[in-house]
Amino acid sequence: xxxxxxxxxxxxxxxxxxxxxGKSLATAAAAVSSAFxxxxxxxxxxxxxxxxxxxxxxxxxHHNASEHGVTTTAGSHDPAAVHDIHGAMTTLNEFVLxxxxxxxVPAVPVHPFSTAHRDxxxxxxxxxxxxxxxxxxxxxPVLHGDLVAHAGEGVTVVSGDExxxxxxxxxxxxxxxxxxxxxxxxxxxxxxxxxxxxFDAVADILGESEATDVTGGMAAKVQALLELEPEASIFxxxxxxxxxxxxEPGTTVR
Amino acid sequence: xxxxxxxxxxxxxxxxxxxxxGKSLATAAAAVSSAFxxxxxxxxxxxxxxxxxxxxxxxxxHHNASEHGVTTTAGSHDPAAVHDIHGAMTTLNEFVLxxxxxxxVPAVPVHPFSTAHRDxxxxxxxxxxxxxxxxxxxxxPVLHGDLVAHAGEGVTVVSGDExxxxxxxxxxxxxxxxxxxxxxxxxxxxxxxxxxxxFDAVADILGESEATDVTGGMAAKVQALLELEPEASIFxxxxxxxxxxxxEPGTTVR
Numbered sequence: 001x002x003x004x005x006x007x008x009x010x011x012x013x014x015x016x017x018x019x020x021x022g023k024s025l026a027t028a029a030a031a032v033s034s035a036f037x038x039x040x041x042x043x044x045x046x047x048x049x050x051x052x053x054x055x056x057x058x059x060x061x062h063h064n065a066s067e068h069g070v071t072t073t074a075g076s077h078d079p080a081a082v083h084d085i086h087g088a089m090t091t092l093n094e095f096v097l098x099x100x101x102x103x104x105v106p107a108v109p110v111h112p113f114s115t116a117h118r119d120x121x122x123x124x125x126x127x128x129x130x131x132x133x134x135x136x137x138x139x140x141p142v143l144h145g146d147l148v149a150h151a152g153e154g155v156t157v158v159s160g161d162e163x164x165x166x167x168x169x170x171x172x173x174x175x176x177x178x179x180x181x182x183x184x185x186x187x188x189x190x191x192x193x194x195x196x197x198x199f200d201a202v203a204d205i206l207g208e209s210e211a212t213d214v215t216g217g218m219a220a221k222v223q224a225l226l227e228l229e230p231e232a233s234i235f236x237x238x239x240x241x242x243x244x245x246x247x248e249p250g251t252t253v254r
Numbered sequence: 255x256x257x258x259x260x261x262x263x264x265x266x267x268x269x270x271x272x273x274x275x276g277k278s279l280a281t282a283a284a285a286v287s288s289a290f291x292x293x294x295x296x297x298x299x300x301x302x303x304x305x306x307x308x309x310x311x312x313x314x315x316h317h318n319a320s321e322h323g324v325t326t327t328a329g330s331h332d333p334a335a336v337h338d339i340h341g342a343m344t345t346l347n348e349f350v351l352x353x354x355x356x357x358x359v360p361a362v363p364v365h366p367f368s369t370a371h372r373d374x375x376x377x378x379x380x381x382x383x384x385x386x387x388x389x390x391x392x393x394x395p396v397l398h399g400d401l402v403a404h405a406g407e408g409v410t411v412v413s414g415d416e417x418x419x420x421x422x423x424x425x426x427x428x429x430x431x432x433x434x435x436x437x438x439x440x441x442x443x444x445x446x447x448x449x450x451x452x453f454d455a456v457a458d459i460l461g462e463s464e465a466t467d468v469t470g471g472m473a474a475k476v477q478a479l480l481e482l483e484p485e486a487s488i489f490x491x492x493x494x495x496x497x498x499x500x501x502e503p504g505t506t507v508r
Contacts, residue, residue, distance in 0.1 A: 109368065114384070115369035118387075133371040138331055150391070151391070
């Protein structure tokens, strides 16, 4: 089982509201299709048969969430906020699904707003048996950063990264891939750090992402991934295909 | 807690593919708004504060399901079937949500495909904590007949009626209302049967619905409702408002 995250900034123009990066999305879809199709042609049984995709919000979700003042902890009780933010994310999800279907990936939508919730402490519950069943039946479920019901707060944001970490645990994933706009975690000389095994060793080179991002940047990603059992790779668009083929491109967090 | 079903044939032109019955939907939205708003104005705490709406597919889901040969037990592994059938149902859901929002009902979407699944025996698991949390936070979740992942079958249909019965149990609903195209269960003289307490007593007057309906007609509804603890009312569009106000219009199944 592989959980692949397509970063919101990798598939959208993050600085321009609700603007798709169509070329990057097509590159990602082609890479997924190639890995998925190659396995099917060989009749093989390797991990690429079981794939879950999660995409971020990029310029679709973050600007809307900022306008409504909604974050992962500060909520809203306004149905218009749900309509705007969740609506923008489902619009992006439809673009991602359409492109994957064009490339013969059997992608189907799973909207976190319809299934997940947070308790009063903010702890996320994300049912995953529907995702597991879809995977077993040969589909590729595609989740996304979204809003979720939050006890006492109305609705709050759930990031793609939080979903990836939760799904990796509940689905007992073998590998996690995070496709970003950069080829990995970069050091001070802009070289890719090939391996990270503790946060302290890289704390000084990890900053926040520059564009509006209500859900944290690279530092938060690395911290969350370090707590997981399976290895995780952070890489750029060009490395989706080698990652799915079993390589360890970019930065490996273990 | 009230679970209100808006029958697919009550809000769509069931014989014409993907055609909304805009006037009926507006009538339903106005009735829900009136009951919901009246309570809020009074600052009262009666049951209408807690409302979940489920709508059927009518001409949006059933024709698409028939074309792909998908029923509640016969599935499909074709992503195009998911796109067509689930897509048609989410389109109808968007119409229903838009109309409810226009009438100031804080409606938000919950898509069963994103959360539910069936095991190999066809038994449905529908997580409901996200629905309960949305209700507690003041929203009106709106679910709908849909497809769901089904172990061994790919995806199969889940009917609005099946969702109503499942939600009524898991949310411990106080009352269930089924709004249909008829003012209740009709006897041989086309008079409304005011009360049903056993299936045998009405078996001879309950036929199947005439238009294409992959998910069963009135007979199946009554059988399922008889097995539930809370009372259920079956009524026409004109009786949504009295039902929500606490009356027992149409046919009461207990």
